[in-house]
Amino acid sequence: MNNPLEHTWQSVMDQLKTWARINSPWAIHFNSGSCNGCDIEILATLTPRYDMERFGVKLQGSPRHADILICTGPVTRQARERLIRIYEQMPEPKFVVAVGSCALTGGAFQGCYNVMGGIDQVIPVDAYIPGCPPRPEAIIDGLVKLLGSLKADGAPERASEPPLAASVLEPSS
Amino acid sequence: MQVPIMPAKGEKFIIPIGPQHPALKEPGHFEFSVDGEVVTGASLRLGYVHRGIEKGTEGRNWVQTLYLLERICGICSHVHATAYCLGVERLAGVEAPPRAQAIRSLVAELERIHSHLLWLGVAAHEAGFDMLFMHSWRDREIVMNLLEGLTGNRVNYSANVLGGVKCDIDARQTDAILAGLEHLEDRTRHYLTVVTSDVMFLRRTRGIGVMTKDVAEKLGVVGPTARASGVARDVRLNAPYAAYDRYPVELITATAGDLEARFIVRVQELFETYRVIRAILADLPEGELTVRMPRRIKEGETISRVEAPRGELFYFIKSNGSDTAERVKVRTPTLPNMASVLTLAVGHQLADMPMILAGIDPCFSCNDRMIVVRDPAGRGAHWTWDDLREYGIEYYR
Structure with a gap:
């Protein structure tokens, strides 16, 4: 980065990337133990009455194409490894939105033996949307706020420290 | 929790689907063995959404x-x-x-x-x-x-x-x-x-x-x-x-x-x-x-x-006279219906699989529960913690 021209070029590219990302973030949805309540509300936000696509948000199948990981439900012991794997497969920069009370803290399932707690016990979370389930308006509001924070400084303020330790990421046998 | 109704044969080409897949709104893992485009066998692994609710009722x-x-x-x-x-x-x-x-x-x-x-x-x-x-x-x-x-x-x-x-x-x-x-x-x-x-x-x-x-x-x-x-x-x-x-x-x-x-x-x-x-x-x-x-x-x-x-x-509910339930057992409709998906899959095109699965209106969050259909080890209906642990280690080996 010693060359001033290269520096300028890099910052222009960064601005361009941020602009493009904010205008059309692609989202992937993963259910790590949800009751379906939040999942059907996420689907409802995509359908004509709420229509999340007007913000450029498109739900889409592969983690390798996604910018935002929308997580629902508490993390069960079975789904944990898969959740980490999906997070790892997403290209940087990536953002995680936890939807619903269970995704925040484990919600009604706190204390069940197979539940590890909220999403932020496993992967870092950028936006939390509470509710059981959150209304589609709330989900839209959460995503718009996430996009707004990207616009302001390029990266949202993380409420939680990334707990991803090297031991967590060891591939399963 | 594996349901090996139609065991996928080793020598066939096997297509894994899930637990995260665009055609599945919920996590479930299917393995279809195919001959060209035609499905010849299907097996299913459930349990990604198992949260332990039946046990959880005992503490509430x-x-x-x-x-x-x-x-x-x-x-x-x-x-x-x-x-x-x-x-x-x-x-x-x-x-x-x-x-x-x-x-x-x-x-x-x-x-x-x-x-x-x-x-x-x-x-x-x-x-x-x-x-x-x-x-x-x-x-x-x-x-x-x-x-x-x-x-x-x-x-x-x-x-x-x-x-x-x-x-x-x-x-x-x-x-x-x-x-x-x-x-x-x-x-x-x-x-x-x-x-x-x-x-x-x-x-x-x-x-x-x-x-x-x-x-x-x-x-x-x-x-x-x-x-x-x-x-x-x-x-x-x-x-x-x-x-x-x-x-x-x-x-x-x-x-x-x-x-x-x-x-x-x-x-x-x-x-x-x-x-x-x-x-x-x-x-x-x-x-x-x-x-x-x-x-x-x-x-x-x-x-x-x-x-x-x-x-x-x-629902089966048992009370012992206290303010908590002694046992709540739930049997949800998707689990019996799921067997029909594995049976019907055989002989159909791979592209029909999402439709056949959707045809039963599956709800994985309902059906992910511990269930013993047939126990080869003859341990009967009672599983101790050690049995479960041994089963788990064996399963993930």
């Missing part, structure tokens, strides 16, 4: 358990709560007032509308018919509004309390529901035309996934999946609960047993649901909404069956 009192059980499934939360409330009320020897029973049936039928419209959309989406998906979900918002107006929440309504219901219905809400039904009935007629006459759509549904009556009875499938194969099975008729003896339901069956029949049965059930809701609203009994429930429930055990939108939902 009777009232807290109600709200936990409601969250077994967000799509059919009301039927779970109804089954539990009816069972606990029977154990306690109290009966909810007639008005409460009628409102229970009313909310259950509204829930059936929302669930069937949801399914219609998702199943159409699996067929690549996104227009129908968007239309049916737009119309579903009408019934979501009605449910929200009645109970205060769009999903997980918590309309039931032990000993009755928490929400009453007044003239304004009655008018809103009737007006909503009018519109929905009109739209449903349109959907029935679409699923029976759209040529492109019929090529994905007609003659696909045919399940004869014999096979359906052998596999023990329930709900609309069974009724589409001509099996006359509906708990609302066979063993009326809540207010269904007062407002009888007519059985909708079809004989073809293919995917088209499952579409037709579910869409026609919507008309029947509209009729029942109108009957309930026209003749709603007056009176109290709740009766007093004791905090401790008498010792005993009971079963409770209700008809969820996906089929028969079964």
Whole structure:
């Protein structure tokens, strides 16, 4: 980065990337133990009455194409490894939105033996949307706020420290 | 938790699907062995959404358990709560007032509308018919509004309390529901035309996934999946609960047993649901909404069956006389229906798999529970912690 021209070029590219990302973030949805309540509300936000696509948000199948990981439900012991794997497969920069009370803290399932707690016990979370389930308006509001924070400084303020330790990421046998 | 009904052979080409896959809205892992494009075997691994709810009920009192059980499934939360409330009320020897029973049936039928419209959309989406998906979900918002107006929440309504219901219905809400039904009935007629006459759509549904009556009875499938194969099975008729003896339901069956029949049965059930809701609203009994429930429930055990939108939902509840349940066992409709997917998959094109899976209206969050079908080690029905641990180590090896 010693060359001033290269520096300028890099910052222009960064601005361009941020602009493009904010205008059309692609989202992937993963259910790590949800009751379906939040999942059907996420689907409802995509359908004509709420229509999340007007913000450029498109739900889409592969983690390798996604910018935002929308997580629902508490993390069960079975789904944990898969959740980490999906997070790892997403290209940087990536953002995680936890939807619903269970995704925040484990919600009604706190204390069940197979539940590890909220999403932020496993992967870092950028936006939390509470509710059981959150209304589609709330989900839209959460995503718009996430996009707004990207616009302001390029990266949202993380409420939680990334707990991803090297031991967590060891591939399963 | 692996269900090796049709074991995938080692020498075949195996296509894994899930647990995260665009065609699956919930985590489940399928392995299809294929010969070219034709599926020759299927196996299924469930359990990604297993949360340990049945064990969780043992640490909660009777009232807290109600709200936990409601969250077994967000799509059919009301039927779970109804089954539990009816069972606990029977154990306690109290009966909810007639008005409460009628409102229970009313909310259950509204829930059936929302669930069937949801399914219609998702199943159409699996067929690549996104227009129908968007239309049916737009119309579903009408019934979501009605449910929200009645109970205060769009999903997980918590309309039931032990000993009755928490929400009453007044003239304004009655008018809103009737007006909503009018519109929905009109739209449903349109959907029935679409699923029976759209040529492109019929090529994905007609003659696909045919399940004869014999096979359906052998596999023990329930709900609309069974009724589409001509099996006359509906708990609302066979063993009326809540207010269904007062407002009888007519059985909708079809004989073809293919995917088209499952579409037709579910869409026609919507008309029947509209009729029942109108009957309930026209003749709603007056009176109290709740009766007093004791905090401790008498010792005993009971079963409770209700008809969820996906089929028969079964609860076994055992009380030891304290303020917590000793055992709550849940059997949800998707698990018996899931066996039909693995059986029907064989011989079909790989591209038909999402449709055959969607045809049973699967709900993984309901069915992910510990179940022992056949134990090769002969350990019997009792598993100690050490047994489970050993099983787990063996399973993940």
